[in-house]
Amino acid sequence: MADERRARFETSSGIELPNDFNPSNTKAVDYDTDLGDPGHYPYTRGARRNMYRGKFWTMRQYAGFATAEESNERYKYLLSQGTTGLSVAFDLPT
Structure with a gap:
């Protein structure tokens, strides 16, 4: 193959x-x-x-918290550490 x-x-x-x-x-x-x-x-x-x-299989992390900017920063961090997929928490209590 x-x-x-x-x-x-x-x-x-x-x-x-x-x-x-x-x-x-x-x-x-x-x-x-x-x-x-x-x-x-x-x-x-x-x-x-x-x-x-x-x-490779997709390694996912579920994340989302605080402000949109802080969530974005967290997603970028997770991706930089090897995560290959994100499960985003869209409707968190504010």
């Missing part, structure tokens, strides 16, 4: 993982019923074909 971050993936024990799990390397399960292809029913393996190998 051209958009993967790395060419080789392995467990913390050093066991190399295949690019995907398919009927030829998952003989112990009913592949179509229990597992399926990534991005396809029954979605046990996520919504995208290459999952997090091609795109």
